[in-house]
Structure formats: C-alpha cells, structure tokens
Amino acid sequence: MRTEQVDVAVVGGGPAGLAAALSAKESGAEHVLLIERGERMGGILNQCIHDGFGTKLMGEAFTGPEYAQIFINRLTNTGVNVKLDTMVMDISSDRELVICSSDGLIRVKAGAIVLCTGCRERTRGAIRIPGTRPAGVFTAGVVQEYMNIRNLSVGRKVVILGSGDIGLIMARRLTLEGVEVECVAEILPYPSGLARNIVQCLEDFEIPLYLSTTVVDIHGIDRVEGITLAKIGPRGGIVRGTKRFVKCDTLLLSVGLIPENELAKKAGIKLSPVTAGPIVDDHFQTSIPGIFCGGNALQVHDLVDYASMESEKAGRSAAFFAGAGKLPSPSIKVLPGQGIRYVIPHEVSGNEPVDFSMRVKSPEADRYIVFKQGEKVIRRMRQIELAPAAMIRMRVRSDRFQRSLDSLTVEVAD
Amino acid sequence: MNEGNIVCTVCPTSCLIDAKWDEKELISIDRAQCKLAWGYISDEIFDPKRVVTTTVPTETGKNPLVSVKTAEPVPKHLVLDIMDTLAVVQAKGPVNAGDVIVADVLGTGVNIIATSNSD
Ligand SMILES: Cc1cc2nc3c(=O)[nH]c(=O)nc-3n(C[C@H](O)[C@H](O)[C@H](O)COP(=O)(O)OP(=O)(O)OC[C@H]3O[C@@H](n4cnc5c(N)ncnc54)[C@H](O)[C@@H]3O)c2cc1C
Ligand code: SF4
Numbered sequence: 001m002r003t004e005q006v007d008v009a010v011v012g013g014g015p016a017g018l019a020a021a022l023s024a025k026e027s028g029a030e031h032v033l034l035i036e037r038g039e040r041m042g043g044i045l046n047q048c049i050h051d052g053f054g055t056k057l058m059g060e061a062f063t064g065p066e067y068a069q070i071f072i073n074r075l076t077n078t079g080v081n082v083k084l085d086t087m088v089m090d091i092s093s094d095r096e097l098v099i100c101s102s103d104g105l106i107r108v109k110a111g112a113i114v115l116c117t118g119c120r121e122r123t124r125g126a127i128r129i130p131g132t133r134p135a136g137v138f139t140a141g142v143v144q145e146y147m148n149i150r151n152l153s154v155g156r157k158v159v160i161l162g163s164g165d166i167g168l169i170m171a172r173r174l175t176l177e178g179v180e181v182e183c184v185a186e187i188l189p190y191p192s193g194l195a196r197n198i199v200q201c202l203e204d205f206e207i208p209l210y211l212s213t214t215v216v217d218i219h220g221i222d223r224v225e226g227i228t229l230a231k232i233g234p235r236g237g238i239v240r241g242t243k244r245f246v247k248c249d250t251l252l253l254s255v256g257l258i259p260e261n262e263l264a265k266k267a268g269i270k271l272s273p274v275t276a277g278p279i280v281d282d283h284f285q286t287s288i289p290g291i292f293c294g295g296n297a298l299q300v301h302d303l304v305d306y307a308s309m310e311s312e313k314a315g316r317s318a319a320f321f322a323g324a325g326k327l328p329s330p331s332i333k334v335l336p337g338q339g340i341r342y343v344i345p346h347e348v349s350g351n352e353p354v355d356f357s358m359r360v361k362s363p364e365a366d367r368y369i370v371f372k373q374g375e376k377v378i379r380r381m382r383q384i385e386l387a388p389a390a391m392i393r394m395r396v397r398s399d400r401f402q403r404s405l406d407s408l409t410v411e412v413a414d
Numbered sequence: 415m416n417e418g419n420i421v422c423t424v425c426p427t428s429c430l431i432d433a434k435w436d437e438k439e440l441i442s443i444d445r446a447q448c449k450l451a452w453g454y455i456s457d458e459i460f461d462p463k464r465v466v467t468t469t470v471p472t473e474t475g476k477n478p479l480v481s482v483k484t485a486e487p488v489p490k491h492l493v494l495d496i497m498d499t500l501a502v503v504q505a506k507g508p509v510n511a512g513d514v515i516v517a518d519v520l521g522t523g524v525n526i527i528a529t530s531n532s533d
Contacts, residue, residue, distance in 0.1 A: 059450070
C-alpha cells in the first residue's frame with residue numbers, strides 16, 4: 001500500500017468538512033487533504049434545493065447548493081488537496097487512515113484528523129412498524145435525492161410519518177410537483193420539526209398534521225395500498241376506537257437522523273449515548289488526541305451556519321494540534337441539568353470563550369437557560385420559546401468560568 | 415392598530431415575532447433575531463410572498479436536473495402557477511448557478527435563476 005503524509009486530513013466534503021479544511025489551511029497547516037466519497041463536494045446540501053441557508057453567517061438566505069458553492073469557491077486555489085470518489089475505510093487511534101478510490105488503497109498518516117461524516121436517516125427497522133413489506137416505503141431523505149438530483153418520482157398519494165424537517169420539506173416539494181400529500185402523522189404531542197417548516201410546508205398548502213398519532217399498520221402486497229393511523233395515548237398505547245385506514249401508495253418516513261460514526265467507532269472514540277456523536281472538548285477534540293469532529297457527525301444541526309462555525313473551530317484546532325502536538329486539556333465537565341437533553345462541548349478548559357450548543361427535552365415558554373458552577377450562576381439567558389427541534393446556542397466568556405471547579409451544569413429554570 | 419404573533423420563516427431559527435401594524439404599514443416588530451424579519455413580516459401582513467425553489471431538466475448536462483429559484487420572493491398566490499410554467503421548461507446548454515432560466519416569470523418582474531451547475 002502506498003503511504004502519504006499530511007498535516008490535516010478532513011473526512012467528508014459537506015459544509016462541515018469544507019469549513020474545517022478551509023480553516024485548517026488558513027490556520028497554517030501546509031498539507032490539508034479533504035476526502036469525499038461522493039462525486040462532488042457539498043454533502044447533503046446538494047439535495048436541499050430549498051432556501052434558508054446562511055442567514056446567520058452571511059445575513060442572506062441561500063439555497064443549499066448555493067451555500068455549498070460559496071465554500072467550494074473559497075477552497076479553490078487555497079492549495080487544499082481534494083479527493084472525490086474516495087472513501088475513508090478505516091482510521092486508527094494513531095491517526096492513520098486507509099482510503100480507497102479508483103487508484104486503489106492508500107494509507108494516509110495525518111498530524112490531525114477532522115471527522116465531518118454527516119448523519120444518516122433512521123429507517124423503518126429502527127422504529128419497528130408492523131405490517132407487510134411492500135414497495136413504496138421510503139425515508140424522506142432518499143426521496144429528496146430521487147426527486148431533486150435524479151429526477152425520479154416516487155408515487156401519487158403520500159402519507160408522511162414523522163414531522164422531522166426533511167419530511168416537512170418533502171411535503172411541500174411533493175405538493176409542488178403535483179403529488180397528493182394526505183397528511184403528516186407525528187407520534188409526539190408536539191411537532192419535531194421547526195416552526196418555520198410547519199408554517200411554510202404544511203400550513204401554506206393546508207396539509208393536515210396529526211399529533212399524538214402514528215402508523216400502526218402498512219397494507220399492500222407488492223405496493224403500498226394504504227396505512228392504518230391511530231391515536232397514541234399518554235402512556236404510549238393505542239387509544240381505543242381511533243384506528244382508521246388511509247389510502248395511499250407511498251409512505252415517507254421522517255423519523256430522525258443519527259450521526260454517522262462508524263469510523264469514529266473503529267478508532268475507539270468515545271461516543272455520547274444521547275447524541276450518538278463523539279464526546280468533545282471546546283476544541284472539538286474527541287477522546288482520542290488529534291482526532292476532531294464537527295457538523296452533523298457530532299450533533300444533528302438544524303442550521304448549516306452552526307455546522308460550518310463549529311467545524312471551522314475544529315479545523316483550526318486540528319491545524320494547531322498538527323503543529324504543536326497537543327492542546328490545553330479540559331478540566332471542567334459540562335453536565336446537562338434539569339430540562340436539558342444534551343450540551344456540547346462535553347468538557348471545557350475555561351481558558352477561552354466557548355460557544356455552547358444544546359437542546360431541551362420538551363417544549364417550554366418563557367424560561368431561562370442557566371449555566372451554574374456550584375451555586376454560582378455564570379451565565380443566564382431568557383428564552384421566549386424553547387423547543388426540542390431548535391438547537392440553542394450560547395456563548396460564555398472566558399472570564400466567567402471558575403477554573404477551580406471541575407464541573408458546570410446547564411439547566412432550564414424560572 | 416393590529417397586533418399579532420407571526421413566525422418569521424426566512425431561516426430555520428423560526429423567530430416568533432410580535433408585530434404591530436395599521437391599515438397601511440408595519441409599525442413595530444419585537445423578538446426578531448436579525449434584520450431580515452422586517453421585510454418578511456411586512457410582506458406577510460400586506461402581500462405574502464414566497465421564494466419558489468424547484469428543479470428543471472437539463473439538455474446535455476452530466477446532471478439530469480439543475481435546481482432553480484425565484485431570484486426574489488414572489489406573491490404567494492402565484493406559487494402553483496409558477497410551478498406550472500416551469501413544468502415545461504428545459505434548461506438549454508450548459509448551465510451555471512446564477513444563469514437566468516426564465517426572465518420575468520408571469521410578469522412578476524422576477525427572474526427564475528439556476529442555483530446549481532449542470533456539469
Ligand atoms: C432536509 C434538511 C433540510 C435542512 N434545511 C436547512 C435549512 O433550511 N437551513 C439550514 O441552515 N440548514 C438546514 N439543514 C441542516 C444542514 O443541511 C446540515 O446542518 C448540514 O448539511 C450538515 O453538514 P455536514 O457537513 O455535517 O454533513 P453532510 O452534508 O451530510 O456531509 C457529510 C459528507 O461526508 C461524506 N462522507 C461520509 N462518510 C464518509 C467516508 N467514510 N469517506 C468519505 N466521505 C464520507 C458524505 O458523502 C457527505 O458528503 C437541513 C438539513 C436537512 C437534512
Ligand atoms: S428573524 Fe432572522 S434569525 Fe429569526 S427566523 Fe427570521 S431570518 Fe431567521
């Protein structure tokens with residue numbers, strides 16, 4: 001096997017990988033290698049043809065492909081080496097990658113690695129819907145790719161299970177293309193997608209959203225012929241007498257995204273059971289020194305801008321590590337408290353300002369997000385609206401951290 | 415004067431805006447996280463508009479489709495008519511993001527432009 005040596009290797013050419021490679025290069029890493037298994041850069045943005053990308057970073061709303069192109073243009077002529085159609089097969093804890101392309105297998109020894117492998121969709125198996133196994137059951141992201149990239153249609157009459165953002169975006173997309181969207185069913189008592197997508201994608205087209213409702217049966221032998229919907233009670237059981245048949249030829253699943261971390265697992269990186277992404281510090285360094293992570297591989301993002309920003313920091317940290325061989329070690333553990341599902345980063349050094357991102361467990365109105373060390377409140381911010389679908393970002397200045405204490409708790413409070 | 419809550423849908427942040435307006439104009443907005451809300455909320459009250467995004471087939475390109483959008487938001491009631499217009503449009507020759515695919519769609523004064531490349 002041929003061996004190459006690089007300073008920073010970035011895995012994945014989506015918005016996170018693009019930002020990480022750019023900032024690694026700008027921070028002084030000489031040999032930066034960006035590896036993408038697809039035939040083009042941009043990742044999931046290539047199929048997200050709707051607009052609303054970049055408002056935080058660029059003050060303007062772009063479509064997914066346009067947002068990606070801005071970063072691809074910035075990358076050209078920087079000297080970052082891009083390998084497309086190349087898959088990273090393996091990485092090891094001593095920062096060696098095995099990559100595979102039409103040139104065969106190559107071993108890459110990297111000073112530092114940034115994992116930006118994005119996420120994948122949960123499938124029918126992952127949520128165990130009973131019934132037959134006919135054709136016509138798809139995940140929403142697959143349909144998005146079929147329609148927006150490959151020019152394939154999937155059916156005429158569609159039910160969408162799950163109010164995740166891709167499902168909502170696809171409800172509108174299908175309607176615009178003349179496909180009938182019967183309804184969206186959501187098992188939770190509140191929507192799991194963003195308010196914006198409920199308004200723009202459902203309300204604009206009068207598509208009904210049934211909450212506390214799920215698909216309890218799928219009918220059809222060769223092709224989906226219909227599904228049975230039922231109301232779900234507070235304890236998770238089917239509410240008697242609420243079963244009803246809905247005729248359709250297609251069922252779309254939009255039941256969540258999971259960070260893609262097969263490579264991280266192979267390297268022995270510690271993953272969080274809550275986010276399914278690596279445990280990281282404020283440099284986005286994982287449990288293995290010199291391996292960093294950003295974007296949807298770390299946590300599922302609703303805003304690409306934040307995926308780019310966090311990966312920019314990961315890229316900068318990687319360049320620094322490749323040069324210096326180490327980074328300041330974190331001494332303060334960050335713990336999710338009352339009402340908080342997770343907080344990233346999981347540990348901080350307290351020497352630099354930190355942009356925290358977090359999600360709440362359930363919808364709340366007019367509460368505070370409070371950062372506490374011991375009994376002392378180090379940061380507090382009022383939140384008018386809190387929803388699990390919307391990631392919260394808060395910056396804490398370095399002078400607020402009490403470095404003598406070894407933990408910090410974030411909670412929802414009055 | 416009228417008051418109400420309107421979700422800003424320009425980006426995924428989905429700010430729930432407190433708006434006040436009279437018969438003629440938007441008077442104030444509160445809770446917006448950025449300046450893009452003003453124009454959107456004002457339109458949403460007096461003349462709702464949407465950016466239409468879709469795809470059109472390419473003639474020769476490596477990719478069977480290019481993605482397109484209305485270069486500006488267009489009146490909401492025209493969204494489906496614009497889709498009908500675009501249903502029969504094919505992009506000629508190689509296309510680059512930014513190229514005009516349909517000029518002045520349905521007399522709105524707004525162009526349909528490509529948002530991706532055909533090759
Ligand atoms: C339907 C949908 C709608 C959205 N709408 C909006 C919106 O309106 N506004 C907004 O701001 N954000 C939106 N987002 C969020 C935004 O798209 C994501 O935050 C962002 O794309 C994440 O980028 P990423 O680079 O982490 O992942 P991805 O874009 O998924 O990129 C990961 C890349 O890694 C590559 N890869 C994976 N494994 C390997 C390997 N082993 N070897 C080589 N390459 C590999 C993949 O091929 C892929 O190209 C939306 C997301 C979705 C899914
Ligand atoms: S006000 Fe700004 S941040 Fe809030 S939803 Fe509108 S565009 Fe997004």
